Amino acid sequence: MKILLISANRERSPYPVFPIGLAYLAPPLAADGHELRALDLCFSADPEAAVTALLADFAPHAVVISVRNVDNVTWPGSRSYLAGVRGVVALCRGKVPTIIGGSGFSLMPAELLEHLDGDFGVVGEGEEILPELIRRLERGEDAAGLPGVVTRGSAGFAHPLPVERIGTPDRSLFAVERYRREGGMANLQTKRGCPFACVYCTYPLLEGRRVRLRPVGEIVAELKELEALHGIDYVYFVDDIFNYPPDFASELCAAMTAAGVTLNWSAFVNPGFVTPRLMEQMVAAGCDAVEYGTDSGSPAMLANLGKSFTVADIREASRVCRELGVDFAHYILFGGPGESRETVRESFALMDEVAPTAVIAMTGIRIFPGTPLHDRAVVEGMVPGNAALLEPVFYLSPQIREELRDLVTAEAMQRRNWVAPGLEINMSDAMLEAMRHFPVRGPLWKLMKRLGRSRVNPFSSR
Template identity: 40%
Template sequence: MKVLLVSANRERFPEPVFPIGPAYTASALLREGWSVRIFDAGMAWNPGPSLRRGIGEFRPDFVGVSLRNVDNAAYPHTRCYLPGHVRIVAEIRASTAVPLLLGGSGFSIFPGELMELLRAEGGVTGDGEEGLPRLLRGAKGPVVRGTLPDLSGVEFPRIADGILPSIDRYRTIGIQTARGCPRECAYCTYPSLEGSGMRFRPPEAVAADMEYLFRRHGKRDFFLVDSTFNADERHMAAVCRAILSAGVPARFSCYLQPGSSDPGLYRLLAEAGCVAVDFGTDTGSERMLESLRKGFTVDDIRAASEACRKAGIDFCHSLLFGGPGETEETIRETVRRMDEIGPKAVVAMAGIRIYPGTGIERIALEEGRIAAGESLLAPRFYFPEGDTARLLRTVREAAAGRSHWFLPGRRDWSTAIAPRLLRLIPRAGPLWRSFRRPSRCR
């Protein structure tokens, strides 16, 4: 029996994202004896003809479509991906009559709406590695919840070049070391997507994936896609030691939360090959840290930044303006804090995308911003009471005077030249590593 997995994500900004979810799911299917191929729409200039040709040649018994996101969650220039998803499904329907199954994080957040929109025969929320094989074996649906008690069986497919021809076109390969998030940030979907309890891959398995990708495909640049790599510091340290033991010349970047500031941990990160850290900071205001339920303090942000700097790791602070209680003063406080800390880059979003099951959704309901039962598939954004235009202007003015600040929602970046030029720079890690380093202000 044959399964074609289609990665529908065509977003190329700031750079193409490797389809790690379909890759891990393909590995699980291969172990059960299925014949699997992955069609990567993100690496196809015009995916329609290529997809039709791939279906005709492979002749699958099922087609699974992975929906990573439904939009870019940026305001005010929000890019909706649903029309593209509809076109992908139309190409599939025009090419084959076999059952269509949906999955991916975007589908897991909006299963009912996307089943109706795309008229699929079935779908999987949660862990696709467990849910899709079970659905294919005849589990009652149409939508099943995939649940892995642990991640010991999650691995990169060892014949990736056979099932995913586009792998060699990626500069950076995503790898996951853990799932789950014990934190309760007001806006975040990770606890509902992956659970609030942590599940870990064996550190040696993570290093083995890196070694395979280096030996087989010459890949040494990786992004660890965990929601926060340091959610469990012991696991993070064990992964770093496993990479060192394997002797892989890896260069990787990752998301961290600023609650960890042990200099020894950051030195270990650097020794293992970490070249860039993206701190999920959101704000430099103590009041807003409490409002967003971040679980760390401004002093933690300072200490983590300094530990990163001393270890020789480039770091970025990702900010999210517009939460409950945000004011012009809290924005300016955050700007002053970033000037003081001096990160390599600041990526700032204004307006919080409202997702089902989050604290922000509950607040928006209580304040009458959205109605009970209202679908959030079409993007809705939370802003505090007051002059939204003025708040946006305050953020834009801060960024305008700082060349290392970047606002994803400021314009439609899909046709921008600058990101394409930055990709030509042969430098490991995210594009912001190529930004001009700011002078630190005291």
């Protein structure tokens, strides 16, 4: 069969993200003998024209559409991506079977399949189940009952099965060089699954709680290929937590160093599993920046958010970075259960103390079905129990809901290293475009220390 793979993501802020999910699907589909073509709408000036032209020129027998995110999970400047995806599906409807998947789709699959009006949906990891779905379509057989497959009009679906053997993505169908040039880096995954219990997090829903590791040799080979074939000189590890399990992270860093991997990289890191020895290994392997999923500087809020570490861990992890000269950012989530003026100020005080390169602050927490935060929001009457939540709804602590925006804005505007995307503090789409012209690889927040005291005042246009 001829299969068209469409990446529906058009978001380019803070930088375009390579469609690694579709790249993982390419090898198993190619192994079944299918002819593949890819369409990445991230760089398309006219997405509808691009889809229409490729449907005519390639004449696929099936279309697979990947939905990375349903919205930008940013309050108060939230924007939904669903209208754009629905438009893509509409162009395919009636011409060819349309299969929708991806991390965004998998969060609310039955509701999204109906809303987007697709034919089939694949929930969770698709490397094993998508080829089986395609085989059934080829044979004209019913797809109902396949694990993780949603069909139009179905009342439910069988629970998806985790992929036991995570392979290597095939990037050859996509413009890797353009992502390197405009995004500053490539992305790479070393594991799947998250055993932690953050109350808002969807990783356990998407990948399960059991950690499944890729063979270290295959990861190193992928890094070497990115260097040799695509000229990649910076990688971001997209694992939910790079440094867990710690022994695996240590083994991988040692293998990268031994193999002579020369590119630089950054990753999302848990402060509770940072040690001087591991960070030294990371630096030796090319790490020049880390991002901490800190969420709060308040002990009470760390507990309320289900975090696995303490304020002492945050202090120690920050100290290790400073001593080794590693740029680091703390991500803070304001407005969760129990947030108050006192806990907000505790977060600002701790960030002042640990002095990161940047603080990325989000106000409000996007509520997704299946999370403990959703359960709490239902009990507290924030959302109805049967709400689809296709449009973004945010948890905002009742104790501080009315003043959260003004309080965070007033405090963040006094600090040069704070970025608050939803509030447009020290960051805007225009600034992001300008920053891409700097000769920087990796996260744009690394430039904060070079930008001085420039400001974007969120109240200037009010």
